[in-house]
Amino acid sequence: MVTEDSARRTALSGRVHTGYAEHQDGLVVVEGDRVVHAGPRSGYSGGDPGRHHVLAPGQMVLPGLVDVHCHGGFGADFSSSEEEAIRATLDAFHRQGTTTLVASLVTASREDLLAAEPLLAELTGEGLVAGIHLEGPFLSTARCGAQDPAQMREPDLELAADLVAAAAGTLRTMTFAPELPRSRELAELLVAHGVLPSLGHTDADTGTVDTALRHLQALLVDAPGGGAPRSPTVTHLFNAMPGIHHRSPGPVPACLRAAAQGRAVVELIADGTHLDPCIVLWAFELAGADSIALVTDGMAATGLTDGIYTLGAAEVRVRDGVASLVSNGSIAGGTATMLEVLRRTVAAGVPLGDALRSATVVPARVLGLTGEAGGLTVGALADLLVVGEDLRLGAVMRRGRWISGDLFP
Structure with missing residues (x-):
């Protein structure tokens, strides 16, 4: 019947x-x-x-897959493209299996950041994106990666408050360098407004990163709003930070240790370009799938062919699927979809269940969407x-x- x-x-x-x-x-x-x-x-x-x-x-x-770090794709850049192009790109991402997506903005001027947020806030309200990620502007110029060092600055609490306000409740996370002055006050402001702090683009030493992660975890445990406390994240572990040296270990060991202890979630761009497959497997073995969020760090060339594209105000050349700044050759975001990242993670030797959890359950938890998505x-x-x-x-x-x-x- x-x-x-x-x-x-x-x-x-x-x-x-x-x-x-x-x-x-x-x-x-x-x-x-x-x-x-x-x-x-x-x-x-x-x-x-x-x-x-x-x-x-x-x-x-x-x-459905969940991407908490993506700057654009299919020809559109979330920092600079027009509304029609961004809507078309979101539809394309959804059709490729990334059913939950956070729109990331690169470091830019105060005016450009404040101008970009309202449209993404509107799209969040429509359920097309899951919120906004600000990758900067409070980053280390020594570890700028593909971002514009001229627009990076020390934490400015007034600017941070304006960025939070312009997002109208849709700012989910912000990346900042913990060694910069007033970074602790910045973290406190973010958490007080429900924004998840993420460490990244940092030149800090091990001790500074360890202290910062412990401070962030304490803030989040005591954060208002109820629900299960979340852990701070680390923006694309290994990338835009010093490498490991046996006499100068840098941020990576502190981040992996915190992840292994359940005090942080680390992002991995497991696209075959940003990280060698053996590093991906090693990170899973050390930190565990429950403390890893696979991300794309996608840019406008995702889903398209080689050519010239933009990342914010920067010109990017994509050759053989690898995006790099025209100006200096630095890697400039990813061109893989989340499903491709999942596929490469499994090919690296990570069990499917672990890789899938890091592409769904964990990033949904980062966003506070457990039981809703992921x-x-x-x-x-x-x-x-x-x-x-x-x-x-x-x-x-x-x-x-x-x-x-x-x-x-």
């Missing part, structure tokens, strides 16, 4: 990974834009599951992918609607 509820339902059965556990004989049932069952098929007792799709051998259902659990948004044996994309559902793929009409 077909009921009104079952007519609104869609079910997929076969191999299912919820982000938390894998089920060889699994079932996902979606009603409207929400998941009403995700787990073993034998555990379902909700009546007629509605329209039922049986996965082919080799296919698998995964949660995992197939009852009540969560119905964001999911169907992939093949090689993790090639088959179809994408976002908020209960198929948006790409021809597997299911």
Whole structure:
């Protein structure tokens, strides 16, 4: 008997990974834009599951992927492009399996940052992005990477407050260098406004980073608002910071130690360009998947061919998929999608379950979206992918609607 509820339902059965556990004989049932069952098929007792799709051998259902660090893609730059181009880019990311995305802004002038935030805040309100990430401007000029050192400055609490206000409650995280003056006061201001601090683009020594991470963790434990306390993050570990030396260890050991102890979440750009695969595997072995967030650090060339693109105000050349500044050759963001990052992480030797958790569950937790995104659990948004044996994309559902793929009409 077909009921009104079952007519609104869609079910997929076969191999299912919820982000938390894998089920060889699994079932996902979606009603409207929400998941009403995700787990073993034998555990379902909700009546007629509605329209039922049986996965082919080799296919698998995964949660929609979550990227907390992305500057653009498919021709658009979140810092400088027009609204129409940014909307088209977000749609393209969603169709490629990144169903939850934070829009990152590079370091720029006060005026440019304040001008870019309102549109991204509006898109957040529409559910197209999950908020804003400011990568700067309070960064170390010694570790500027592809960002403009002329626009970097010491923490300015008045400017920080203006940036928080312009985002209208949608600023999720800000990257800053902990060795700069007033960085502690900056962190306190951010946490007081619900913004997650992230250490990065830093030239600090081990002790400074360790002290800063402990301070941030203490702030977050005592942060207002209730809910499970979150941990500070580290922006693209290894990149834009000193490398490890046996007499001058730098930030990396302190960050990995904090991650291993559950006091921080470290970002990894596991795209095959920013990090060697053995470093990716090593970081997972040391820190554990629950303290790693895979990210793309994507820029406008993501999803497109080689050529000349922009990252904020900078001109970027992409050759063989590698983005670098025209001015000095520095790596200038990534060109891989989250699904490609997931694929490369697994190819590096990381078990699929661990890599998937770091591409879904952990970044959702960073954003305070556990139970809403990043995992197939009852009540969560119905964001999911169907992939093949090689993790090639088959179809994408976002908020209960198929948006790409021809597997299911």
